[in-house]
Amino acid sequence: MSNPLDSIPTDEATVRSLDRAHVFHSWSAQALIDPLPIATALGSHFTDYAGNEYLDFSSQLVNVNIGYQHPKLVAAIAEYAQRMTTIQPSFANDARSEAARLITEVAGDGLSKVFFTNAGAEANENAIRLARLHTGKHKILATYRSYHGATHGVIGLTGDPRRWGTEPATIPGIVHFWGPYPYRSQFYSATPEEETERALQHLRDTIMVEGAGTIAAIILEPVVGTNGILVPPPGYLAGVRALCDEHGILLIADEVMSGFARCGEWFAIQHWGVTPDLITFAKGVNSGYVPLGGVVISDTVASTFDERVYPGGLTYSGHPLACASAVASINIFKEEGIVEHSRALGVDVIGPELAKIADKHPSVGEVRGLGTFWALELVRDRETREPLVPYNAAGDAAAPMNAFAAACKKQGLWPFTHFNRTHVVPPCVISETELREGLAILDSALDVADSYYTGA
Numbered sequence: 001m002s003n004p005l006d007s008i009p010t011d012e013a014t015v016r017s018l019d020r021a022h023v024f025h026s027w028s029a030q031a032l033i034d035p036l037p038i039a040t041a042l043g044s045h046f047t048d049y050a051g052n053e054y055l056d057f058s059s060q061l062v063n064v065n066i067g068y069q070h071p072k073l074v075a076a077i078a079e080y081a082q083r084m085t086t087i088q089p090s091f092a093n094d095a096r097s098e099a100a101r102l103i104t105e106v107a108g109d110g111l112s113k114v115f116f117t118n119a120g121a122e123a124n125e126n127a128i129r130l131a132r133l134h135t136g137k138h139k140i141l142a143t144y145r146s147y148h149g150a151t152h153g154v155i156g157l158t159g160d161p162r163r164w165g166t167e168p169a170t171i172p173g174i175v176h177f178w179g180p181y182p183y184r185s186q187f188y189s190a191t192p193e194e195e196t197e198r199a200l201q202h203l204r205d206t207i208m209v210e211g212a213g214t215i216a217a218i219i220l221e222p223v224v225g226t227n228g229i230l231v232p233p234p235g236y237l238a239g240v241r242a243l244c245d246e247h248g249i250l251l252i253a254d255e256v257m258s259g260f261a262r263c264g265e266w267f268a269i270q271h272w273g274v275t276p277d278l279i280t281f282a283k284g285v286n287s288g289y290v291p292l293g294g295v296v297i298s299d300t301v302a303s304t305f306d307e308r309v310y311p312g313g314l315t316y317s318g319h320p321l322a323c324a325s326a327v328a329s330i331n332i333f334k335e336e337g338i339v340e341h342s343r344a345l346g347v348d349v350i351g352p353e354l355a356k357i358a359d360k361h362p363s364v365g366e367v368r369g370l371g372t373f374w375a376l377e378l379v380r381d382r383e384t385r386e387p388l389v390p391y392n393a394a395g396d397a398a399a400p401m402n403a404f405a406a407a408c409k410k411q412g413l414w415p416f417t418h419f420n421r422t423h424v425v426p427p428c429v430i431s432e433t434e435l436r437e438g439l440a441i442l443d444s445a446l447d448v449a450d451s452y453y454t455g456a
Contacts, residue, residue: 076328120256121149260284264343264371381455
């Protein structure tokens with residue numbers, strides 16, 4: 001009997017040719033890209049067809065928290081697939097039930113229901129639907145420095161330039177505001193406390209002029225991800241929670257990128273002891289081994305639908321194979337102490353080593369992060385804080401960052417870059433030895449960034 005997978009090509013040339021001929025890539029001008037074919041991946045590394053191995057400081061799209069090919073997780077998926085590959089959402093399923101129990105357990109008290117989706121964008125879509133139906137209000141406040149997904153509704157929530165191409169056809173009722181960003185503060189703050197006070201006053205003013213009686217929810221990333229790895233100043237998230245409580249507004253924590261050990265907690269917002277009304281998740285829940293996302297729902301919001309139909313659903317909501325992978329993943333996290341490992345790496349290795357790198361390289365304007373979720377902000381001048389490349393740079397304007405990234409890749413490190421930043425976001429299971437190897441390459445590659453420095 002022939003193997004039904006025999007038609008999958010095994011040589012780089014065919015993979016590349018078929019990709020160019022038939023695959024339509026996201027966020028890309030199709031004729032201007034030539035994606036690197038990847039042959040294998042293991043642990044914190046992946047390898048191309050030429051045998052070049054890369055230490056992954058991007059965790060792909062900041063989602064491979066458990067690393068590649070974790071043997072226990074691969075075995076769990078294979079084992080469950082032998083018993084059941086799929087069943088529709090209207091049936092009860094053992095893997096789905098246990099995944100929901102485990103997720104709510106780590107989410108904390110008062111958050112005891114999960115609506116499963118296929119990914120983070122759908123999770124955010126359903127979170128805003130839940131908020132609107134629960135409150136009877138329609139506006140959703142979101143920050144400018146944010147990314148919440150690319151489906152029709154949440155691309156409007158997204159603050160970064162990726163929403164521009166969809167406008168003006170996004171859903172109505174989205175209002176953007178400025179969150180705190182101490183390094184480039186629009187609130188002119190001298191201290192973290194002042195930053196918090198002024199950022200909260202800006203949000204309070206936004207609520208005032210938009211009308212609290214029209215606002216269903218505020219959605220934010222507790223630690224902003226792609227748009228800067230912005231760690232909020234002390235008291236900010238608690239202040240947002242207080243404003244929501246004052247005005248009958250729900251707080252949605254988008255933990256798609258920052259959750260499941262990435263910030264050294266199950267969910268990043270727990271670092272500040274704040275409880276949201278809704279938590280959206282995906283990525284790290286099972287490290288993308290099978291597509292899965294969802295919304296953790298507070299008991300208060302869930303009770304709205306005890307006798308009222310929730311008007312939403314997905315064919316693959318709570319897909320059994322995906323949920324089985326989440327069960328295995330969460331149990332592995334617990335058994336291997338991955339949350340604690342990520343937290344310790346941030347405190348003991350990444351933070352101190354990046355501080356040393358910043359002292360050495362004038363192009364490093366600021367270092368910030370938690371756990372295995374860090375950013376280096378690269379500048380042309382530390383005094384003026386002029387970015388190494390302009391906001392949303394492309395073409396020749398982006399050349400300095402492209403040259404820096406190329407220097408990393410040449411030495412076997414795959415970086416995550418966005419605008420004028422490089423992010424240090426390796427798998428949360430990375431060893432200290434591997435981490436130090438990657439940081440040494442990063443240190444070397446920053447010589448390229450320094451070559452564009454124009455300050456004193």
